Amino acid sequence: MAAVTGSAQTRFSRRTDGSSFRDWASEAFEAALLMATLDRADVDTLIVASESDFFTLQLNPAAILAGDLGLVGVATMRVEGGGASGQLAVHAAAQAIASGQARHVAVIGVDPSASQLPAATIKLLYGYSFDAWTDGMTGTSATALYALSYQAFAARIGLPDKCLDQIALQNRANAMLNPNAHLPRQHKMAEIADSPLIASPYRRLHCSPLSDGAAAIILSHPDALPGARGSAPRITGIGAASDHAQLGARQDTGTFTAKRKAMQRACQQAGIGPADIDVAEVYDAYAGAQLQALNVLGLSETLQADLDAQHFAPEGRLPINLSGGLLGQGAPVGATGVAQTATCALLLEGRYHPELQPKRPLRHALADTHGGVCTTAAVTLLSQADAK
């Protein structure tokens, strides 16, 4: 099983400092390599997650970054699966290690989602991503499709809109203690409920921001661990699954079926179940998506009661999105899944931001990512090296 020997990310924000995504990728990679106590000559594979060359204006960004990072000669590829791109890249790296083809894989997730194109252009591009020929030509937006899916879910479970406010409030409050976060905010409930309506029930503050930034992890073969990193957390389970890209083609509009399948596959590989998870980074592109995820991941069967009891707060029984999630930490799309996995690895090692690091020991962590309205799901389970 692959060990996460290095984990790092840049600040997520809207960059206005003249830096480019190539600078952020380099910053994250160097920090991860340093933590891994490896030299760049040890890296034999580079996997880059970037959602779209519309964002980067760079077909084949892995080749460009290999040059910038002093890795020319290694095997390179880009992995793309919408919002799941970063987590799918982690999966590709874990598979490269498991196959024995690679010893040390650098995974870099990066996107200039905030600063390189106008937000309206990105919204337009996203609108085409569900099915350009049908939903796309109709002019739907990601927010509208997420809203329809959430409505079906909330009606089935019987959730009031207040739950959306609670998620946004908690995630942005967590982000207050994360120095890398894009939107650290101490919201008032009324502020969220009064923010502009984008696609009912979603208001502006129920939506994650577009961010700039990068994240990097180094995955190492268990037979090739540097001496200082023998206890690095292991990736014990990976699971991915897909659903119809068109919301209308799904049997159940409100259920993230692909995520449920991905979780089952990851749990089967890891030999653990949802009840074993101590901490999780859950995909919250929209506040309701986190609720839909908690349900199908098997992490909560009584959502409203669990929210009201603060079960998912930093001091609760299952802290969710300590980083702030996409809502609070931000979303440079390709970096998202890599940052989630990096966060989980750092939490397991007790090396996360001190004010967010739980006091109790953590055994198992979950990183959950998806693309589309959970069209492409990717779940990764991480455990302590000696967990089994």
Place this chain on the structure above:
Amino acid sequence: MISYELALPYSLEPGWLAPYVEALQKGRAMGRSCSKCGSVSFPPQRRCQCGSGEAQWVRLSGKASVLLRTHGSDGTFGLVQFEGATNKAVTRLEGFASEITDGHLIAPPSDVPALILAPSKSRSTP
């Protein structure tokens, strides 16, 4: 900063969706009827949920009922059920008052195959 503008004039061929696209530009609904199980999909699905790829094109009434709707600065959209279709569709809703659920497909204002629903005059509406 390097400011750079890129225009991308696409020429998308509809491919297997050609009957759907051509009909939709006139405001008509062409769906696919599975040769094996008889399920009709609109918007059309290339392969039926039963697994069969054999299908004929069939004209639907274009009438639909709105199951869910969302509105806000992104526009007004609905998850709708077209009469005679097994699957659902996401459409733009034009001029729907909140109590109206019955609509019909209309021709899009430009050549793109947009799914747009306008309210139908309903006897049940007071």
